Amino acid sequence: MKTLSGINLIWHSIRPQGGMDRHVLDLIAGFSARDIPVRAIARTVAWPGKPPANVEFVVLPDRTPFQRFNNNRFDRKAYDYIEKGWPVIGISRVTGGPVDLSISGGTHLAHLMDKGKKKPGYFDRQVIANEKALYEHSRAIVTHSRRVHDEIVRDYRIDPSKIHVLYPPVDTGFFNRDLEEKRSEIRHSLGVKDDQFLLLFPSNNHELKGADLILEALEKLGPSFVLAVAGKKELKHPRVLNLGFREDMPALYTAADATILASKYEAFGLVGPESIACGTPVLFSDTIGAVEVLSEPGCYRFRRNVLELERLLEKTAERFREGSLRVSAPAKCIHYPYVFDDYLEELIGLLRA
Incomplete structure (x- = not known):
């Protein structure tokens, strides 16, 4: 098993909102609590309260008022700012080099299909190309549902043996019946x-x-x-x-x-x-x-x-x-191990493998 001297984590928006934004906050805090340093590379950072120890934030500021252009630029530039020698977790559609572990909360192609958009536009094609590159260059991929696993295999022709379904955890210290x-x-x-x-x-x-x-x-x-x-x-x-x-x-x-x-x-x-x-x-x-x-x-x-x-x-x-x-x-009523610590241990195991 590899030792983890630190982790690069790439995600465009580190802030206290829902979905993947919230998940990234939990990941960074979880790694820090285990004394694993993190270099978090993002377009914007708004950590709620005092940031955890052993975490360095690298911000690549936007260059234009156009969100899609900024996202695409970030995906293509973020890899240049990693700490070499540390494993890379790609959550944004990062290109530019090998990724030890990517985490997919959904695929753009399936998103377009479900919206009924049959002809991808220019920026859609850029997103799809970046996404495909991320999956191809990832040593391991974590998906947050079986549905996304199947989308990656079907639409991006990725080897299913490197895809692991880990349903996302819940912070039960925060979400509970105490109220x-x-x-x-x-x-x-x-x-x-x-x-x-x-x-x-x-x-x-x-x-x-x-x-x-x-x-x-x-x-x-x-x-x-x-x-x-x-x-x-x-x-x-x-x-x-x-x-x-x-x-x-x-x-x-x-x-x-x-x-x-x-x-x-x-x-x-x-x-x-x-x-x-x-x-x-x-x-x-x-x-x-x-x-x-x-x-x-x-x-x-x-x-x-x-x-x-x-x-x-x-x-x-x-x-x-x-x-x-x-x-x-x-x-x-929740049929998977949804405690955060269990999920994080699975991720650490994949990074060390």
Whole structure:
């Protein structure tokens, strides 16, 4: 087994947001806690609070106001700033040299197909080329769902023997049922009544996450349903409660009666196990990777159409009225080792192999 004198980690945005951004924060803190130095190479860094020890941030500032150009430039330049002799973890679509381990939260080709975009544009082709180069030059690849594993094999013709499915972990010290006794108080602070059915919609991309489909289903149901949007962008609709960007997600999960996503493309959907860990079930369309490893009463699955979602909302609303919708045993509904330390040990094992 190799010793790890340090790790290069390449990801364009190190900040306290959802999805892969949050996962990268946890990875860096986890390596640091094990006394493994990290050189984190990014376009932007906004570490929440005091950064952990033994972590060096290298920032490659943007050169233009155009996001896609900046991303492509970063993917092609970031490798030049690695600490030589340390293994490289590529999470952005980094090119320029061999990568010991890449982590894929989804593929661009499948994302385009699920969105219905049949002809990739110029920047799409650049992203796909960078992605293919990353997978080809990676000694090992970690995917966050079986779905993404299959996409990489099918669309990029990568040898499946070097792809490892590791479902993403949940910080159970943060996402748990500790706030259950304050649930009513949190709901009231949001302006939600006891008899209202509160659906939490964590989203920074409402079109991709299925807002139109969700709202169409809600319009066919009674006024007791409230859709609370947690994200930077407002969703304008009379049935919507816009909460803005929030860092108190455990409180919001706890307050909600269900968390919902109807994404056109979602490689995994970490909000699923996070919500379940807080005692709140999720309503997930079958286009979301996490449905592979989540089950009732933690996860209710529906086909991605309005009629199916309507039926599911009526079913869960009935359980809400009966007082039987809360998830009392989250671990029985999440069917993979979702504790962060276990996941990190798997990654370290792949780096040392």
